Amino acid sequence: MTRIDPKFGKKLKRYGAFDYDACYNCGTCTSVCSLAKKDEEFPREMVRYSATGNQDEILSSLKPWLCYYCGECSTNCPRSANPGELMMSLRRWLTARYDWTGISGLLFTSLKATVIALLTVAAGVILFAFFMNFDPEAVMKYGHYFEMAAISGVFAVILLPNLIRMWYFTVIKPGYKVSFKAYFIALKELFIHMFTQKRALGCDDNRKRWFEHFILVIGYLTLLFTTVFLDWFGTDSLYVIVGGYIVSAIVFIVTADFVTGRIKKSKEISRHSRPSDWLFVIWLLLMGLTAFIVRIAIDTDILHDNFWIYLIHLTILAQWALIIVPFGKWTHFIYRSFAIYFSKLTSN
Amino acid sequence: MQIRTKLKFDALVVGGGIAGGEAALNLANNGYKVAIIEKELSIGGKMILLSKVFPTLDCSACITTPKVSEISRHPGITIFTESDVENIEKRGEHNFIAFVKRRPRYVIAEDCTGCQLCEKACPVITKDQFQYNLVGRKAAFIPFSIASPKVAAIDMENCTLCGACEKACPSNCIDFTQEDRFYEIEASTAIIATGFKLYDPANLPRYGGGQYKNVLTSMQMERQLAPTRPFNTILRPGDGKVPDKIAYVLCAGSRDDSAGNPICSQICCMYSIKQAQLLMGALPMADITIYYIDIRAFGKGYDEFYEQAKGMGVKFIKGKIGRISELSNGNLSLRYEDIQSGRIKEAEHDLVVLSVGALANKETPLLFKGIRPDVDKQDFILQGDPILSPAKTTIDGIFVAGTASGPKDIPDSILSAGSAAAEALSYLTR
Numbered sequence: 053m054t055r056i057d058p059k060f061g062k063k064l065k066r067y068g069a070f071d072y073d074a075c076y077n078c079g080t081c082t083s084v085c086s087l088a089k090k091d092e093e094f095p096r097e098m099v100r101y102s103a104t105g106n107q108d109e110i111l112s113s114l115k116p117w118l119c120y121y122c123g124e125c126s127t128n129c130p131r132s133a134n135p136g137e138l139m140m141s142l143r144r145w146l147t148a149r150y151d152w153t154g155i156s157g158l159l160f161t162s163l164k165a166t167v168i169a170l171l172t173v174a175a176g177v178i179l180f181a182f183f184m185n186f187d188p189e190a191v192m193k194y195g196h197y198f199e200m201a202a203i204s205g206v207f208a209v210i211l212l213p214n215l216i217r218m219w220y221f222t223v224i225k226p227g228y229k230v231s232f233k234a235y236f237i238a239l240k241e242l243f244i245h246m247f248t249q250k251r252a253l254g255c256d257d258n259r260k261r262w263f264e265h266f267i268l269v270i271g272y273l274t275l276l277f278t279t280v281f282l283d284w285f286g287t288d289s290l291y292v293i294v295g296g297y298i299v300s301a302i303v304f305i306v307t308a309d310f311v312t313g314r315i316k317k318s319k320e321i322s323r324h325s326r327p328s329d330w331l332f333v334i335w336l337l338l339m340g341l342t343a344f345i346v347r348i349a350i351d352t353d354i355l356h357d358n359f360w361i362y363l364i365h366l367t368i369l370a371q372w373a374l375i376i377v378p379f380g381k382w383t384h385f386i387y388r389s390f391a392i393y394f395s396k397l398t399s400n
Numbered sequence: 401m402q403i404r405t406k407l408k409f410d411a412l413v414v415g416g417g418i419a420g421g422e423a424a425l426n427l428a429n430n431g432y433k434v435a436i437i438e439k440e441l442s443i444g445g446k447m448i449l450l451s452k453v454f455p456t457l458d459c460s461a462c463i464t465t466p467k468v469s470e471i472s473r474h475p476g477i478t479i480f481t482e483s484d485v486e487n488i489e490k491r492g493e494h495n496f497i498a499f500v501k502r503r504p505r506y507v508i509a510e511d512c513t514g515c516q517l518c519e520k521a522c523p524v525i526t527k528d529q530f531q532y533n534l535v536g537r538k539a540a541f542i543p544f545s546i547a548s549p550k551v552a553a554i555d556m557e558n559c560t561l562c563g564a565c566e567k568a569c570p571s572n573c574i575d576f577t578q579e580d581r582f583y584e585i586e587a588s589t590a591i592i593a594t595g596f597k598l599y600d601p602a603n604l605p606r607y608g609g610g611q612y613k614n615v616l617t618s619m620q621m622e623r624q625l626a627p628t629r630p631f632n633t634i635l636r637p638g639d640g641k642v643p644d645k646i647a648y649v650l651c652a653g654s655r656d657d658s659a660g661n662p663i664c665s666q667i668c669c670m671y672s673i674k675q676a677q678l679l680m681g682a683l684p685m686a687d688i689t690i691y692y693i694d695i696r697a698f699g700k701g702y703d704e705f706y707e708q709a710k711g712m713g714v715k716f717i718k719g720k721i722g723r724i725s726e727l728s729n730g731n732l733s734l735r736y737e738d739i740q741s742g743r744i745k746e747a748e749h750d751l752v753v754l755s756v757g758a759l760a761n762k763e764t765p766l767l768f769k770g771i772r773p774d775v776d777k778q779d780f781i782l783q784g785d786p787i788l789s790p791a792k793t794t795i796d797g798i799f800v801a802g803t804a805s806g807p808k809d810i811p812d813s814i815l816s817a818g819s820a821a822a823e824a825l826s827y828l829t830r
Contacts, residue, residue, distance in 0.1 A: 076655075076693060078693045078719070078720035079719045079720055079736060079738075080722050080737075082737040082744060083719070083720070083721070083736045083737045084606065084722040088744060090743060090745075091743070093737060093742055093743060093744050096737060097742055127658060128606065128722070130656035130657055130662075130720070132657045132658075
């Protein structure tokens with residue numbers, strides 16, 4: 053049975069939703085959307101569910117993830133109800149609902165909690181360095197171990213269970229019967245979308261944004277690979293060193309453009325930034341920047357005397373790996389691609 | 401040096417549409433001298449150009465023309481057509497001064513018989529604004545067949561000064577030496593009846609308004625259905641085909657923040673329903689679909705009129721059109737979300753009518769010198785007390801009639817004109 057919950061709106065507004073109650077159900081948003089298609093209609097359906105507080109339907113729906121915030125719905129909405137931003141808020145709300153720890157919800161809705169979490173991690177890093185007597189060799193060695201441990205730990209304890217929850221909410225609970233073979237066949241879809249975000253190209257006039265995002269994802273993954281598996285800060289291989297410089301520079305340049313976009317509010321998508329959005333782009337920017345500086349410090353032999361350079365980088369990295377990746381906006385990387393995978397499974 | 405003729409009237413009515421005319425008539429019938437200032441070449445406003453009226457389906461031209469004749473022949477009413485109000489000033493109670501400029505018609509109005517020989521002789525063809533650009537007209541022309549006054553005019557912007565009309569005119573009334581005439585009109589009260597503007601579909605690129613050949617405005621369709629229509633049947637302008645699958649897009653430029661007009665225009669639902677019924681009569685085999693958000697049939701007999709349209713087979717689909725695209729054969733594909741089923745649909749039609757909304761005449765308050773009447777958020781003249789004295793503006797002695805204070809249908813405009821005349825009368829006798 054469906055229950056109407058008018059208080060749901062208040063909850064959703066804490067995730068950034070706007071005046072979507074102004075909607076008079078004309079369907080303009082759905083019909084101007086370049087990504088919505090027959091049998092995959094949004095965002096009006098989601099606006100309706102939000103207005104009536106039909107949380108079960110929203111939780112079992114993959115549609116919020118199929119939206120790439122082209123912004124046409126919000127630009128053309130006759131009631132200025134901003135359906136694009138509602139979809140964004142629903143993605144935040146869903147991320148919080150998928151997260152079994154409940155920390156995502158806390159961080160998305162409270163700036164205070166986010167700041168406390170960031171400070172705690174920073175204090176942890178300083179404390180760790182203190183116990184190592186600020187010995188550069190030891191800190192860098194364990195710092196490198198930390199990177200690997202954090203990646204696998206976060207994945208096993210947070211991301212994997214959350215992904216299973218998402219799968220349960222959207223595929224199992226609504227009662228879709230999917231054969232084992234179908235899971236296997238649709239895998240292709242998953243990887244294509246995970247690494248190319250091809251679907252975002254469906255947005256009209258969006259080539260540049262897609263290309264930047266694409267470069268950023270590839271750059272970020274390469275940077276991760278270079279620093280963690282090729283041990284960029286410890287290596288002597290010239291290829292790795294130069295390659296690391298290039299990818300960290302790319303990550304820095306692209307994120308700088310993303311940050312300016314959010315400051316200028318030039319596009320519909322960047323008009324209503326939330327703390328979680330700022331955190332994501334700024335930390336990404338800082339990661340590229342500090343990694344670049346650390347490697348320069350190594351190459352110019354000044355790191356030993358200016359060890360704080362590495363500590364800043366390690367702090368940024370730890371905050372990124374322990375807060376933003378498991379509980380923040382980073383998760384959209386996983387949920388988006390799996391949403392397309394799951395929707396492929398459930399559409400058959 | 402300009403010569404300004406000084407004239408004195410009891411009341412000044414700005415705008416000679418149906419509301420201004422009705423208000424003037426009420427005042428004149430009470431023995432007052434009234435001046436009507438009309439910017440067009442004919443009085444009658446928009447109503448005289450309409451096909452039929454809802455919900456009675458009376459012929460609009462047939463009920464407007466007697467009224468218009470009554471106004472033009474009334475001894476108490478002086479009409480200034482092709483005239484602009486330069487400014488109106490309130491100098492005190494019962495003391496208003498209006499500066500008026502009357503543009504030349506290049507025809508001696510008193511001598512013109514309306515024989516249209518000048519029209520035949522004129523070699524220049526230009527767009528006919530009274531047929532909303534559906535057809536052409538000459539540069540020497542009678543505005544439209546039921547115009548009042550039915551006097552020719554020369555469109556100097558397009559005239560080549562060839563003199564053909566002058567030679568053809570049997571009463572020698574063409575006069576190229578005419579110049580602007582200026583008046584200073586003193587009056588004891590004034591009524592604003594400046595009407596409304598139609599929403600410009602060029603502001604709706606999603607609908608291809610003004611760009612796709614077979615997307616018309618509702619006013620163009622109104623002309624095609626009127627007794628004084630340009631063609632003798634319904635044609636789509638792209639290729640002259642008789643359409644058989646016609647779509648109406650409601651709320652085109654109304655109730656839409658993104659189009660810059662958030663309010664309901666109050667007339668579009670009903671005129672679209674009316675046109676749909678008329679089209680079913682004109683083209684019995686045609687399918688007519690009306691795409692709507694809500695049907696607002698609130699007036700007396702309106703809901704029955706809506707039901708009648710449904711009964712006749714007009715299709716009503718809930719869902720605002722998102723996008724219109726033009727196909728290679730001139731047909732149009734309309735994309736919308738069918739709200740009933742929640743599904744995205746594409747429908748092909750061979751003619752699309754945009755039911756364009758009503759906007760305020762933004763120039764109206766600018767006609768005033770000194771204190772200007774206040775306007776509402778949409779720039780319509782603000783009614784001081786919209787419930788109890790709807791005809792009063794924020795200036796004592798200036799009243800508002802018809803759609804100058806907000807979108808209205810014809811019955812409401814006439815009511816409002818009566819109310820403005822009554823308020824003006826009580827002001828005059830105070």
